[in-house]
Amino acid sequence: MIPRALSVLVLTGALSAQDPATPADATPATARFQSRSLTWAMELPADWRQVSPDESRSLREVLPGDVTRTNPMSFYCVGPIERWKAGSYDGTHLWVVEQDGEWVLTGIDLGAELRTKWAAAGPPLQMAYTVTEVRQVELGRDRLPAVESVRLAEPADGSRPIRSLDLHVPTGGRTVSLSFRCWADEFDQKVATFRAMAETLTVARKPRGEVTLSDRLWTPLITGGVVGVILLVLYRRMRHRV
Numbered sequence: 001m002i003p004r005a006l007s008v009l010v011l012t013g014a015l016s017a018q019d020p021a022t023p024a025d026a027t028p029a030t031a032r033f034q035s036r037s038l039t040w041a042m043e044l045p046a047d048w049r050q051v052s053p054d055e056s057r058s059l060r061e062v063l064p065g066d067v068t069r070t071n072p073m074s075f076y077c078v079g080p081i082e083r084w085k086a087g088s089y090d091g092t093h094l095w096v097v098e099q100d101g102e103w104v105l106t107g108i109d110l111g112a113e114l115r116t117k118w119a120a121a122g123p124p125l126q127m128a129y130t131v132t133e134v135r136q137v138e139l140g141r142d143r144l145p146a147v148e149s150v151r152l153a154e155p156a157d158g159s160r161p162i163r164s165l166d167l168h169v170p171t172g173g174r175t176v177s178l179s180f181r182c183w184a185d186e187f188d189q190k191v192a193t194f195r196a197m198a199e200t201l202t203v204a205r206k207p208r209g210e211v212t213l214s215d216r217l218w219t220p221l222i223t224g225g226v227v228g229v230i231l232l233v234l235y236r237r238m239r240h241r242v
Contacts (some may be wrong), residue, residue, distance in 0.1 A: 043200035074149025102170035128158040163187035
């Protein structure tokens with residue numbers, strides 16, 4: 001387990017090593033990023049923020065084709081937006097997808113599921129996705145269960161390929177997917193920074209865990225009982241009026 005304070009030190013140190021313009025005795029500032037849904041938070045470089053739908057459209061010629069659409073609460077890009085708008089896009093960003101329902105992490109072949117999912121998702125986005133290194137991990141001070149994988153994205157137009165560290169984190173009835181992306185030939189240099197960022201992850205609600213058969217039965221039983229009581233009350237009122 002990596003303490004949050006140590007993770008932040010690793011993160012800032014790794015960012016400093018990658019930026020030759022940063023003085024040797026200084027480290028880039030970091031700040032706590034909070035999702036608009038309030039579902040998750042993470043320590044990120046201080047100049048990173050969420051791209052707006054309008055900005056996403058204006059940056060369409062700069063961003064990879066599979067991240068040019070955005071929904072502020074469901075799927076969105078996070079990065080140094082002001083630098084991108086100034087013409088300094090370096091390929092590094094965080095792509096986030098928040099969806100209802102927790103992923104079940106037991107009893108299935110996670111590698112096969114992810115490879116099938118991304119193979120089908122690629123063609124409509126003009127991408128070819130290859131998923132490798134799938135494993136289950138724990139993240140942050142709360143040791144949150146997650147699925148980690150590495151994914152190569154190769155654009156159909158032959159432009160520069162992208163590699164990402166993908167983390168799928170169940171939390172409170174939802175799943176947050178965090179994809180730390182950069183140019184494929186820079187991934188080995190940046191993956192340590194991505195992992196340090198991920199170790200600062202916190203979520204608003206812990207995962208509920210896999211829904212069991214008894215849980216599935218218990219909910220309709222409770223619902224049926226409540227409906228039965230309401231019908232009984234209505235029946236008695238009708239008889240009283242008669």
